[in-house]
Amino acid sequence: MSIPQRVKLVDVGPRDGLQNEKSPVPAAVKIGLVHRLQDAGLKNIEVTSYVSPKWVPQMADNHEVMSGIARQGGIVYSVLTPNLKGFEAAVLDRPDEIVVFGSASEAFSQKNINCSIAESIERFAPVVEAARAAGISVRGAMSCTVGCPYEGEVAPERVAYLAGLMKQIGVQHVGVADTIGVGTPRKVQRAVEATLQHYGIDDISGHFHDTYGQALANTLATLEVGVWQYDTSVAGLGGCPYAKGATGNVATEDVVYMLHGMGIETGIDLDKLVDAGAYISDFLGRKPNSRAAAALLAKRAG
Numbered sequence: 001m002s003i004p005q006r007v008k009l010v011d012v013g014p015r016d017g018l019q020n021e022k023s024p025v026p027a028a029v030k031i032g033l034v035h036r037l038q039d040a041g042l043k044n045i046e047v048t049s050y051v052s053p054k055w056v057p058q059m060a061d062n063h064e065v066m067s068g069i070a071r072q073g074g075i076v077y078s079v080l081t082p083n084l085k086g087f088e089a090a091v092l093d094r095p096d097e098i099v100v101f102g103s104a105s106e107a108f109s110q111k112n113i114n115c116s117i118a119e120s121i122e123r124f125a126p127v128v129e130a131a132r133a134a135g136i137s138v139r140g141a142m143s144c145t146v147g148c149p150y151e152g153e154v155a156p157e158r159v160a161y162l163a164g165l166m167k168q169i170g171v172q173h174v175g176v177a178d179t180i181g182v183g184t185p186r187k188v189q190r191a192v193e194a195t196l197q198h199y200g201i202d203d204i205s206g207h208f209h210d211t212y213g214q215a216l217a218n219t220l221a222t223l224e225v226g227v228w229q230y231d232t233s234v235a236g237l238g239g240c241p242y243a244k245g246a247t248g249n250v251a252t253e254d255v256v257y258m259l260h261g262m263g264i265e266t267g268i269d270l271d272k273l274v275d276a277g278a279y280i281s282d283f284l285g286r287k288p289n290s291r292a293a294a295a296l297l298a299k300r301a302g
Helices: 013-017 027-039 062-068 084-091 106-113 117-133 156-168 185-195 215-223 252-261 270-284 291-301
Strands: 008-011 044-049 076-080 097-103 137-143 173-178 204-208 229-232
Touching (some): 062 084, 097 117, 173 215, 185 204, 215 252
Parallel strands (some): 076 097, 173 204
C-alpha cells in the first residue's frame, strides 16, 4: 500500500498529556494550550475527561475548560467519558466526539478499571448508544495492543477480539494504542492488521508511546500499511498512571517534523506548534519532551 499523502493528527496533550501531572494545572492554562494548538492548525484536540475527580483530580475542571474555549469551526473537540454519568455531564458541554476505552489485556483491564474486557465493553454500550443518538461521534481507544505491564506480550488475536467488541457496540473509529511503548514496527503492524478484521483502514488510528524510543519507527511502519490518523501529544506530555515507567505519548512536534520531511501534509504550522509546546512546558517548569522542539528552540536562541 502506498504511504498516505495527508495525515490527521489528534493532539491528546490537554487530556491524556496533562492528566498525570501531580500539581494542578489551572483551567486558564489548559484553555491557553487548546487555543495555541488550534492556532497551530490542529483540527482535532482531545480536551478533557469526565471522570470522577477522586480518581483524576487534574480533570475536575472539565466544565470550566470546555466552556472557556473560543471554539473554531471545523475543529473536533473530543472528551473521554468512562461511563454514562460522565457522558451525561459531558453532553452539557457539547463535545464533537467522545472517547471510550478498552484494553486488549485482561490483567490491565482488571487493574485499570476493575473489570474484565467484556464487562468494560458492556459498560460502554449505553454510553455509545446515547452518544450516537445525540449525533456525537464515538472513538474507541484500545490500550495495550502490543504489550502489557502485567501480562507481557499481547497477541494480535486479543486485539482482534477487542476490536470486534468495540464494533458490536457501535464504536465508529478505534485507536491502536501501545500504552507502555514496548512495540516495535512489525508488532504494531500486526496489531493494525488484527484490527482490520473489523474496521476499515480509514477508521483506525495509531497511538504510540515513546518509552523505548520506538514511536516514530512505529508511526512509519503503520503509515506503510495505510494508517493516516494518529494521536500525538504536544511536547511529549503524558504517561500512564497504571503502567509503571511508561513515558509520554510521542511528541506532536516530532511526528510533524518527520511527516513534513516526507512530503506528507498535516495542515500544521510547526513553528506555532513548538510555541504551544514551549508554553505548556514553561508552565510545568521543564523542557519540552520533543527532540524536534529542542532543536528548533535551540536554533531560534542561537
